[in-house]
Amino acid sequence: xxxxxxxxxxxxxxxxxxxxxxxxxxxxxxxxxxxxxxxxxxxxxxxxxxxxxxxxxxxxxxxxxxxxxxxxxxxxxxxxxxxxxxxxxxxxxxxxxxxxxxxxxxxxxxxxxxxxxxxxxxxxxxxxxxxxxxxxxxxxxxxxxxxxxxxxxxxxxxxxxxxxxxxxxxxxxxxxxxxxxxxxxxxxxxxxxxxxxxxxxxxxxxxxxxxxxxxxxxxxxxxxxxxxxxxxxxxxxxxxxxxxxxxxxxxxxxxxxxxxxxxxxxxxxxxxxxxxxxxxxxxxxxxxxxxxxxxxxxxxxxxxxxxxxxxxxxxxxxxxxxxxxxxxxxxxxxxxxxxxxxxxxxxxxxxxxxxxxxxxxxxxxxxxxxxxxxxxxxxxxxxxxxxxxxxxxxxxxxxxxxxxxxxxxxxxxxxxxxxxxxxxxxxxxxxxxxxxxxxxxxxxxxxx
Ligand code: AVJ
Ligand code: FE
Numbered sequence: 001x002x003x004x005x006x007x008x009x010x011x012x013x014x015x016x017x018x019x020x021x022x023x024x025x026x027x028x029x030x031x032x033x034x035x036x037x038x039x040x041x042x043x044x045x046x047x048x049x050x051x052x053x054x055x056x057x058x059x060x061x062x063x064x065x066x067x068x069x070x071x072x073x074x075x076x077x078x079x080x081x082x083x084x085x086x087x088x089x090x091x092x093x094x095x096x097x098x099x100x101x102x103x104x105x106x107x108x109x110x111x112x113x114x115x116x117x118x119x120x121x122x123x124x125x126x127x128x129x130x131x132x133x134x135x136x137x138x139x140x141x142x143x144x145x146x147x148x149x150x151x152x153x154x155x156x157x158x159x160x161x162x163x164x165x166x167x168x169x170x171x172x173x174x175x176x177x178x179x180x181x182x183x184x185x186x187x188x189x190x191x192x193x194x195x196x197x198x199x200x201x202x203x204x205x206x207x208x209x210x211x212x213x214x215x216x217x218x219x220x221x222x223x224x225x226x227x228x229x230x231x232x233x234x235x236x237x238x239x240x241x242x243x244x245x246x247x248x249x250x251x252x253x254x255x256x257x258x259x260x261x262x263x264x265x266x267x268x269x270x271x272x273x274x275x276x277x278x279x280x281x282x283x284x285x286x287x288x289x290x291x292x293x294x295x296x297x298x299x300x301x302x303x304x305x306x307x308x309x310x311x312x313x314x315x316x317x318x319x320x321x322x323x324x325x326x327x328x329x330x331x332x333x334x335x336x337x338x339x340x341x342x343x344x345x346x347x348x349x350x351x352x353x354x355x356x357x358x359x360x361x362x363x364x365x366x367x368x369x370x371x372x373x374x375x376x377x378x379x380x381x382x383x384x385x386x387x388x389x390x391x392x393x394x395x396x397x398x399x400x401x402x403x404x405x406x407x408x409x410x411x412x413x414x415x416x417x418x419x420x421x422x423x424x425x426x427x428x429x430x431x432x433x434x435x436x437x438x439x440x441x442x443x444x445x446x447x448x
Contacts, residue, residue: 004193006121009130013116016137016408021109023337023406024054024140027147030159033098039091041153043424048101049080049090050143050150055105056080058136062112065382066119066132072107083385112136126382134194134408135382141406148337148404149424151268152255158269165334165343168277172346174214177433178355179441182209185307186318188375189413198387199413201377202318205303209441212300212308213430214357215345216279216364217291223263223274225291226252236294241286244421254282254423268340277344279364279428285396285420288367288429300432302370302397302415308353309360309400310412321412322353322360328407333362336406342428343403362405364428365398365416372397372417390417402426 003009028036028051036048045053056077063069071077078084079093096104119127126132151160183206189195190202231251234242244250252258255266256274263274283291292298300308310318319325323332332351334343342363352358360366372387372395380388395417401410404426418425435441 004129006130009121009134009193010116013130013133013137014113016134016406017109017112017116017140019336019406020137020140020144020408023144024051024105024147026160027144027151028098028102031154035154035159036098037091037095039088040150040155041424042088044146044150044153045087045090046095047147047150048098049093049095050147051098051105052076052096052101053080053082054140054143055101055108057139058105058112059108061126061132061136061382062115063108066127067111067115069111073104076104083389129193131194132382135196138194138196138409141409144337144406145402145404145409145426148340149426153424154269156269160268160340162338162340164341165339165347168344168346172215172344172358174346174356174358176215177211177213178357179209179211179435179439180207180304180308180311180355181313182207185303185311185316187303187306187413192320192411192413194408195411195413196386196415197379197381198372198374198415200379200381201375203376205307207303207307209435210300210304210432211435211439212304212357212432216342216359216366216428216430217288218276218345219263219274219278219280220276221295222253222280222283222291223276225294228294230290230294233294236290238286238289238420241284241290241420244286250287253280253287256282275344277346279342279345279359281342281364281426281428282423283367283427283429284423285367285418287423288427289369289420292429292431295431297431297433299367299369299429302368302399304432305360305366305368305399306412308355308357312354314354319412321351322357323351328361328410333359333401333407334403335362335401335410337404339403341403360400361410361412362401363403364400365402365426366400367427367429368397368399370397371395372415394419396420398425398427 037046039046121130184204186202187205188199188202257264264271265274309322312319371393374391398416
């Protein structure tokens with residue numbers, strides 16, 4: 001198909017690399033140098049680390065691995081190896097100062113565009129369909145999301161701004177949940193050219209029927225959980241989650257504060273009232289899991305989430321996105337830091353799935369019930385440290401992407417993961433439930 005045509009892919013790679021660099025330039029150019037070298041939170045790197053790390057990964061994969069070039073500055077590799085130095089340690093390293101980091105990333109990029117122009121998009125697995133270029137554009141966009149998190153954690157006046165999403169033109173009047181019919185569905189992909197190793201291979205899963213929310217859980221709904229004493233009731237919590245929130249005096253989503261009977265939140269340097277109809281943001285997995293139990297529901301498994309997002313009951317086929325195979329547009333999903341917040345729940349009618357589920361892509365990363373595990377037939381590609389070293393029960397999977405991630409790093413098969421205590425990420429959730437006899441769903445495994 002056209003999607004796999006080498007010249008189309010080369011154009012896509014070029015534009016994805018340029019888009020990522022524009023965003024990186026904005027995120028590292030909107031504050032003065034001291035803000036780039038400071039550590040705004042022990043959870044995050046100084047912004048100048050991300051900047052040079054972006055360049056260093058690009059050098060390693062596009063200049064050295066693809067083009068066989070010599071290292072530009074071999075001595076800096078260990079500084080920017082995420083596994084050698086945990087984030088909390090990075091400010092004390094002899095990092096490249098901002099001007100040098102910029103010059104280094106620009107030098108790498110100049111050469112990488114040259115490599116892009118003359119590399120055949122076939123032959124080795126790394127260059128097949130331009131994979132390495134797509135991987136590096138995704139890597140930069142992932143760090144652009146990470147840097148946006150750093151901006152959110154940064155104290156002081158706003159450095160970034162963006163227009164708000166459109167308010168709902170009319171209230172969302174669809175059902176609160178829909179039935180996803182049981183039966184087999186194809187999870188993961190073997191054909192998406194730039195899908196990362198953990199999204200592969202495509203494989204069939206038998207998913208029993210279930211109900212899933214048509215929109216992410218809103219601030220208003222989450223406030224009802226708080227007001228009902230949810231944070232003080234161990235019945236709703238995984239035991240280690242309850243211990244954690246009590247040990248850290250967690251009583252609301254991160255960045256929230258109660259004042260005069262009203263919930264306020266700080267968002268990119270501005271304090272504002274918590275908007276009731278917006279998807280809840282900055283909750284950890286333990287909070288999402290507890291809310292769901294309080295609501296008499298549960299988090300969807302990762303397979304359920306992906307089936308809701310990709311299964312076309314008409315054809316039985318798994319699509320790239322909820323709306324079909326076409327790329328995301330601003331009418332379909334809130335992606336790419338166009339807005340610095342999620343859109344109201346019920347937005348993006350044009351992005352809904354055939355069954356009527358909205359906002360699966362964009363707005364907020366959605367916690368799922370599942371641990372981050374390899375699919376059957378998983379093969380490391382191209383390096384163990386992207387996914388394999390994280391597999392196990394320590395991490396929970398998040399799906400669907402947030403307003404902060406670019407479309408190049410977000411699709412129906414894309415898998416993100418984090419610790420269940422993490423809340424600085426742009427995370428929310430939706431809930432699901434099993435079918436019960438009262439629902440009148442005839443057979444356990446009907447396929448619509
Ligand atoms: C997939 C978002 C968990 O940021 O740790 C960036 C992406 N991997 N550089 C992360 C990543 C290497 C990764 N996540
Ligand atoms: Fe990285």
